[in-house]
Amino acid sequence: MKIHPLITTTDALAELCDRLAKADFICVDTEFMRESTYWPELCLIQIADEHEAAAVDPMASGLDLSPLLDLLVDNEDVLKVFHAGGQDVEIIYNLTGKTPHPIFDTQIAMMAVSQSEQIGYSNLVESWLGFSIDKGARFTDWSRRPLDARQLEYAIGDVTHLAKIFPRLLKRLIKTGRGEWLDAEMEKLADPENYRNDPNKAWERIRASGRNPAMLGRLRALAAWREYEAQDKNIPRGRIARDETLADIASHPPKAQADLGKVRGLSAGWKENEIGRRMMATLANAKPLTDEELPPRTPRGAPLGKEGALVADLLKLLLKIRAREIDVASRLLARSDDLELLAAGVRKNLALLEGWRFEQFGRDALELVEGKLAFAVLGGRLKMTHIDEIHEEMGARRAADDAAEVDADPADEHRGPGIAVSIEE
Structure with missing residues (x-):
């Protein structure tokens, strides 16, 4: 070359x-x-x-x-x-x-x-x-x-x-x-x-607890203000104020600029400098989010409860098995958030239930949740298989054992050919 x-x-x-x-x-x-x-x-x-x-x-x-x-x-x-x-x-x-x-x-x-x-x-x-x-x-x-x-x-x-x-x-x-x-x-x-940088959406990247419209409105205004300040000075946004500082101010807005000197993450100079005045003006002009602008009540990781969390864990195990079997990165097949939503009962708008992902993994994931698929340890290897296949294989092995003229350890009569775990509806 x-x-x-x-x-x-x-x-x-x-x-x-x-x-x-x-x-x-x-x-x-x-x-x-x-x-x-x-x-x-x-x-x-x-x-x-x-x-x-x-x-x-x-x-x-x-x-x-x-x-x-x-x-x-x-x-x-x-x-x-x-x-x-x-x-x-x-x-x-x-x-x-x-x-x-x-x-x-x-x-x-x-x-x-x-x-x-x-x-x-x-x-x-x-x-x-x-x-x-x-x-x-x-x-x-x-x-x-x-x-x-x-x-x-x-x-x-x-x-x-x-x-x-x-x-x-x-x-x-x-x-x-x-x-x-x-x-x-x-x-x-x-x-x-x-790659389009919309300052009015910058607040969506900041972790904040709760859905209070006024608080989130202040956070949106502060995050957009920080973007403009950082762009104007061409410095990293964190040099203006850190995410957690903005979230704290949005949750507990100071009553006067003098109070900014007491905010963790801001220097004492903010209580009297120009950037502090601009922040206070931003807070004063912030408007609460409308109902349409509020984030959805159900977060991306849906609340599962104890049983749902166990189902999600089994789905993640299934994902690891399938990724190993076909030699593909598990994250390409499915995301953890989608597995939790599936475990919580969601069946729409999940990438793993569409196209090639459904063929390679989604169908098995659904069958596991519906009690049609199980994990088994067969031949010393963890695999997934259908419940009826496990029953057929176990029956065939028992029949072969009964027909064989071999001396068996008494404990063997309690030992099955594999271990299977399934989820019933």
């Missing part, structure tokens, strides 16, 4: 993108810094197909990224391959208002051909290519210039290795017939709604 020198000019970038636009797929990775900023600071973009690779310096003076961004978000003929690409896609969305499409994520794909939930890139390379990556440059400051040869070699490796792995992984998916399992997952990754 040809490795180009660091690209720092628009002409060189345009020439590279013209060639890559003819490829079936391109592998993409980014290096960025966001520890001290609200918006991630893009420091390097790596891109490769099967024949050539390059790193692009977005910090280079006069460089126009348009040729590359057009390739990523407007060219529908080229598949864009990432590994754990959520943050990379977010950066591209911030720059263009669009997401790369079509898209493929090797971390997600590995869930369909192995039991790896979130395989890291270094483990992916070791698994498929048989060598370890030098991680010495992993925690480098990518914003510093100039970048040295070791940094560039490390960065380029993120796409050159991926360009070798992706075709092999794709062949595995085709051979197993599991490619269609991933279609919806890849579309979710490419959904712009995942």
